[in-house]
Amino acid sequence: MTILIKQPEFVGTEAGERKVYEEEKVLVLDAGLVVPHTTSFGQTFRLTFCLYNDFKTGIMMQKSVEIFYQINHIKQTYDFVQRMRNEYSKLNRVEMSIWECCELLNEVVDESDPDLDEPEIVHLLQTAEAIRKDYPNEDWLHLTGLIHDLGKVLLLPSFGELPQWAVVGDTFPVGCAFDQSNVHHKYFTENPDYYNPAYNTKYGVYSEGCGLENVMMSWGHDDHMYLVAMENKSTLPSAALFIIRYHSFYALNKEDVESPKWLHLFSKYDLYSKSKVRVDVEKVKPYYLSLIKKYFPLKLRW
Ligand SMILES: O[C@H]1[C@H](O)[C@@H](O)[C@H](O)[C@@H](O)[C@@H]1O
Numbered sequence: 001m002t003i004l005i006k007q008p009e010f011v012g013t014e015a016g017e018r019k020v021y022e023e024e025k026v027l028v029l030d031a032g033l034v035v036p037h038t039t040s041f042g043q044t045f046r047l048t049f050c051l052y053n054d055f056k057t058g059i060m061m062q063k064s065v066e067i068f069y070q071i072n073h074i075k076q077t078y079d080f081v082q083r084m085r086n087e088y089s090k091l092n093r094v095e096m097s098i099w100e101c102c103e104l105l106n107e108v109v110d111e112s113d114p115d116l117d118e119p120e121i122v123h124l125l126q127t128a129e130a131i132r133k134d135y136p137n138e139d140w141l142h143l144t145g146l147i148h149d150l151g152k153v154l155l156l157p158s159f160g161e162l163p164q165w166a167v168v169g170d171t172f173p174v175g176c177a178f179d180q181s182n183v184h185h186k187y188f189t190e191n192p193d194y195y196n197p198a199y200n201t202k203y204g205v206y207s208e209g210c211g212l213e214n215v216m217m218s219w220g221h222d223d224h225m226y227l228v229a230m231e232n233k234s235t236l237p238s239a240a241l242f243i244i245r246y247h248s249f250y251a252l253n254k255e256d257v258e259s260p261k262w263l264h265l266f267s268k269y270d271l272y273s274k275s276k277v278r279v280d281v282e283k284v285k286p287y288y289l290s291l292i293k294k295y296f297p298l299k300l301r302w
Pocket residue numbers: 110112113114149168169170171247248249
């Protein structure tokens with residue numbers, strides 16, 4: 001059941017933000033996750049600026065999320081995405097377990113995320129544990145929470161040290177006209193595909209009803225982790241793979257695809273489980289190791 005105590009305020013993309021929540025507003029989600037109005041730094045969720053801790057220097061940094069999206073929208077072209085998919089589907093860079101990858105994420109800072117002031121592994125565990133609390137029987141969804149952002153390893157040297165704009169942020173279809181509902185839509189006018197008649201019509205290189213799975217999304221951590229899970233023959237259900245692949249596609253319309261129900265549910269936990277309450281890693285580790293064993297091989301190719 002969804003109980004709305006007070007509705008969050010949605011501000012249009014023109015204002016330069018995806019979602020801005022008015023102060024003092026609280027939203028109770030389907031199974032009890034309470035959406036707080038501030039992060040641990042007292043910021044409202046999804047503001048224009050991103051405050052993050054540079055782990056290397058220990059200094060708090062402030063970065064404009066809008067500038068991040070400007071670069072992202074200019075550089076993510078159809079051609080670029082194709083090259084990235086070909087390159088990274090080789091999975092010839094690293095061999096490691098899922099848990100080893102979770103630990104690697106501690107080195108990563110996501111500059112597109114204005115809400116995150118904790119290391120990525122904390123975010124993974126907070127997402128997974130929040131879902132586990134509300135949906136104790138859906139073990140596959142707990143594991144999905146844990147692994148959904150593992151593709152951010154693309155930022156690390158052993159994965160080619162891709163720039164932020166090629167790894168994080170919301171995703172969008174390429175090869176057809178950029179939709180107005182994409183965050184910071186105005187910057188697409190600087191993308192070369194915007195002027196290419198092969199790519200700038202409603203359906204572009206696709207045909208009506210071709211199916212979402214045949215549409216190329218901007219390149220980033222979602223698609224990368226999806227490829228890793230598929231190629232390494234994960235036995236996770238298709239709903240889990242769908243979440244991993246599209247969790248950054250916020251402009252996805254409910255009517256566009258069949259049953260994105262789990263995705264919408266998941267997004268709430270991805271966005272709003274961020275808090276100062278740290279999960280005790282050692283305490284929960286055995287549980288997640290058992291799930292990893294159930295759904296993945298011991299070592300994966302990345
Ligand atoms: O800020 C980004 C967000 O825009 C993406 O949609 C999400 O998948 C990333 O993990 C997050 O950090």
